[in-house]
Amino acid sequence: MTKTTENIKSDVLTQDQKRTKERSAKSVKASRKTSLSTKVSKNMILLGLLLFAFVILYPLFWMVVSSLKSYDEIYNNVWGLPSVWHFENYATAWSMGISGYFINSLWVTLATIFLVVIIGSMAAFTLSRYKSRWIDVALIFTIGGIMMNPQVALIPLFEMLTWMDLINTHWALILTYVAYRLPLTIILIRAFFLSIPRELEESAIIDGCSEFGIYARIYLPLSVPIIVTTIVLTAYFAWNEFMFATVFIDSDMLKTIPSGLMNFRDALRTDWGVLLAGMVIATIPMVVLLIFLQRYLVRGLSEGSVKG
C-alpha cells in the first residue's frame, strides 16, 4: 500500500536530478515562475481536498456533538456546542433499546462470520485443489451467485422462511447473510489457496497427513491474511445490512441495529439527543474496524469489487 521510504527517497532523488537538469537548460527566472505556479495550484488542490474532507467529517462531527445536546438546543442552536453536555443521552439510549439491538447485531454478525469462514474456506479448498467436470460446474454455480441480488429474492425468501418457520428469528438473517456472502468469500479464498505451493501438501501427504489435516493444518494457517479480509468484509456487511433485517424481523426484541434504529426513532419522537446517541453507538464498531483493519478491508473490497 504505502510506498517504502526507500522508494520515496529514490523518487525524490530522480525528481531533484531532473530539476537541476531543467534549471541548467532554462533560465533561472522561468523555472522560478513555473515552480510558483505549481505551488499555487498545489495549494488550490489541497484546499479542495481539505474542503471535501470537511464536507465528509462535519455531519459526523455534528452528529457526535448534537448527541450531547438537549432537544431544545439541537433545534434552536444548530451550530453551537452544547451549553450543558448531556452525557446521560448515551446511557438513556443504551437502556432504552440500543443495548438489545447491539447484542442482536453482535450475535448475528459473529454467527455469520463463523459460518462464512468455515463453509467458504471448505468450498474454496475443494475448488482450488481438485479438477473435474463437476468441480467446474460447482465453480460456475458459485461465481454465478455474485450476480444474484437480495432485492430480487426478497419475496420468495420471505415465503420460504415463513414456510421453514424461521421468519422473525435471527436464523432468518444469519442463513441468508451467509448465502449472500459465500460467493465472494469463496472466490477470494480460492484465489489465495491457488497460490499455495503444491510441494507443501505433497510432503504433508508423505508424512501421513489426511485430507482434512491438509485443510486444517496447512491451508487455513497459511491463509490468515485472506481470512481476516473475509472476516472484516462479512462483519461490515452483517453489521450494516438493512433490507433483510427490516423485512424478516418483526419483533422489536430481535431487531439488529440498522432496523432497530428505525423503531428507536419512532419510539423517541422528539428525543433527538438520545436518537443521535444511539446512532453514534451504532457507528463506533465499524469506524474502529476501519481504523485498525483498513489494509485488510481495502484489499477485500478491491479484489471482490462488489458493493456491500
Place this chain on the structure above:
Amino acid sequence: MIARRNRMIPALFILPSLLFLGIFIYIPLVQNFYNSFFDFSVFSPTKEYVGFSAFQQLLGDKVVMTALINNVKYAIISVIFQVAFALILATILEDKLFRRIAPMLRVIYFIPVMISISVIALLFNFIYNPQMGLLNSFLELVGLGNLAVPWLGNATTSIYAVIAMSQWQSIGFITMLFIVAIQKIPKELYEAANIDGAGKIRQFFSITIPQVKEALFVNMLITITGSMLVFNEPYILTNGGPGTSSMTLSVYMYQQGFFKDNMGYGSAVATLIFVVTAIFALIQIKVSGTGKDE
C-alpha cells in the same frame, strides 16, 4: 481406501456451500419467476394463476416508469460523481505532491462507507430538515436563504436529495478502488513521462486512464448495478414520496409485495429488476475475469 476417501472429502467440503447457494439464492430466483405468473398475498394459502397479466400491468404502470427514470438518474449522477470524480480524486491522492496528507484523507473519505445506511439516512433527515436542518441553516448563513426548500418534502427535489446522500456516502468507496488500481501502475511510466516533459494533466489522460481502464469499467458497472437496485436510501429517507416522486424499482417492489399485498405483482417488478441488473452483472464477470486461474 485412500482413493475413495479422496473422492468423498472434496464433495463433503463443497456440499454445505452448494446447499446454501441453492436454497437461499437460486431457488428464490426461480421461485420469483414462477411467482410473477400468480396472484397472491402474504399469508394466502393458494396462488391464482394469472399468466402474463402482471407483466402487461407492468408495461402500462406509470409508477414503474417513474421508478425506472429515477433509477437511471441515480445511475447517471453516480457515474459522474463516483466514477469520474472519484478517479480524479484518487489520482490526486496518489500524486507525490500529497503523499504526506493522502493516507489521512483516504481514511476520512472512507469513513461514511463504513457507517450503516440507517445511521446515514437518519443523519441526513436532520441535514435536510426544513425547520432546523443543517443544509437550510447553512444556506441562510451564507445569504442564500431563498434557495432553502424542504428538500425531502418537495416532489422536484426529493430524488436528488436522496441521490446526493448516496454520493456523499459512496465516493470514498470507489476512490479507494481507484487508488488500489493506480498503485498497480508501474512507476517507470510516470518517470518516463516526466523526462519527456509531459504535464500532470497529460499524464492523467495518457497514462492513468489507459492503465486503469479495466478498473474504470468495473467500477462503472458496479455503480450502475447498484443504482438500478437501490432500496435502502429512498426507503428510509422518503419511502418513495412525496407521492411517487422518489420511487425506485426496489422500493416499488417492496411496497407492492408487503404493503399493498400484491405479492405476484411485486414479483413481476423483481423480475424486471433482475433482467436489468443481470445484463450488467454478466458484463462485469466477463470483464473482470473473476475466478479465473491466475
